[in-house]
Amino acid sequence: MTGSGVSTSLRPTSWIPYAGLLVLFWGVWGAFSALPTKLYAYPDPMIYVVWAFTMLIPAWFSLRGRRFDRSRTAAGYGLLIGLTGAGGQLVLFKALTIGPAYVIFPIVALSPAITVLMAFGLLRERLGALSWTGVVLALVAVVLFSVSTGEAGDTGWVYLLLAVLVCVAWGVQAYYMRKAAVAGVDDASTFGWMTISGLVLIPVALLMMGGLPLDFPWQAPALTAGTQVLNAVGALFLVMAMSRGKASIVAPVTNALAPVLTIVLSLIVFGAQPSAFQIAGIVLALAGSTLMVYRAEKSSEAVPA
Template identity: 70%
Template sequence: MTSRDNKQTWILYAGLLVLFWGVWGAFSSQPTERYGYPDEMIYVIWAFTMLVPAAVALRRERFDRRPIAALYGLAAGLTGAGGQLLLFQALSDGPAYLIFPVVSLSPVITVLMAVALLRERIGKLAVIGVIAALIAIVLISIPAGAGGSVSTGSWLLLAVLICVAWGAQAFFMRKAALAGVNDATTFGWMTISGLLLVPVAVLMMGGLPDAPWQAPALTAGTQILNAVGALFLVMALSRGKASVVAPITNALAPVLTIVLSLMVYQTLPTVWATIGIVLALGGSTLMVYADEKREEIPEALEPSTPAADS
């Protein structure tokens, strides 16, 4: 696949990611709300649902057995899955209305790493779009009724670590693509990473819970959306700039979740979330427009970058 094709198709996969993660976000809380299903058990089921898109992807592409593929694949998987387990611990120690805005800044880490280490260049319009998207992510992450004083503690350190881990995860996905690792291999290693941490999740909740069959069934139904969305993230990052893909997807997926929640649960967004929606849509539009304008620049004038093996 040519560089030009990559630039054109990252938008498609980013859009599919937003669709799957947006729908998943709207219904992901149902197992806990309906049956009191533990978050750690939701993680366990999510790890196993990753096997489905991994199997489909590996039917189309061979598994890359090079050490560099394992290095970047495991790095992406462990930072993502490890961050999820840290989030459970943080939420048990601190307030969600402070933790989620901190964690939501993870695209900042991705952008900084992409610009500094991958030498990605983004124009002025794209920079404005990135800033708007990042502000939107934080505003959307502020829950309704947030307020009150709270003391800092271990939860703040954990929130910062999660932010760094999830920001680095997107960087490692992009780095794997630039090293010529195909999407299926990267996602395969991410699946292995998630399964490796399943025993940790079981230990965190003190054993398997006693729950009706509807709880794991509903969890599997929602988490398969999460797993497929993760595959689309890998595919988008192998074709587009990490400094653009990460802010766009992290901003637009919650927007779709809010819209679906409004339609299904008739839950109105907060004032902050409404402002965030406007910024997310505006910032994402600017970034896509800037990328398309860059596409019009003759390739002879473009700086050479390693081609992704898609």
């Protein structure tokens, strides 16, 4: 008991640098990911294509020296997780070209609501007061965002709808991530299948553009690669943080603090001025996502392995 006590006392601090890097990378990525489109009119499907290739970098690091699980269970869960995640990315890049990041990312951060409701409906998991409070805050936040886009015309409703679709896709993804972990699929293999899924959807992105565009300056793909590497490597830091710390602490960081950094950078760098409804929606969205993830992960950790 005393021998394990030393390692236990050291272990809680080991995840902090990776979680901090995760927040930094995803927060900066969220704020600047739309720049290639805004500066060079770079098509959002091409942003997806570049992102899919940048996923190879963290995939190589995560799988280095480890066995890639090719079993039917790992492939089934991995591809489902990857396709919902990559499909969400494809929709997200479109949303970011027509809407503000400081509104889109708080909506995306509500994805735990989908995970919690799926666990309640499909797994008959009992939800505590924190979970239901988070769901209610999430619904109120979406209503506030809907009111705030009323003056933006059709475009406001489009990016709001796209953000909600991303939220649903990533909520479903998180649900099956949990099921894959219970089935014994390791994180590195899941990440590898996620990378494969992202590459599989490249032809879909190319079809959306009608082919590969070649009439853009080199700065456009270079800037895209720079921002999307932040996205891809941030996912690697997530895996590293989750393997070293409690999910009940790491998960709220990923769902709340990264969007907060995105919001702050968007407001400071781009001088955005959100409305009162948007500010209220942002606060409620972040609070709701944190409550839902905290409650869900705490409950899962309480179940004996």
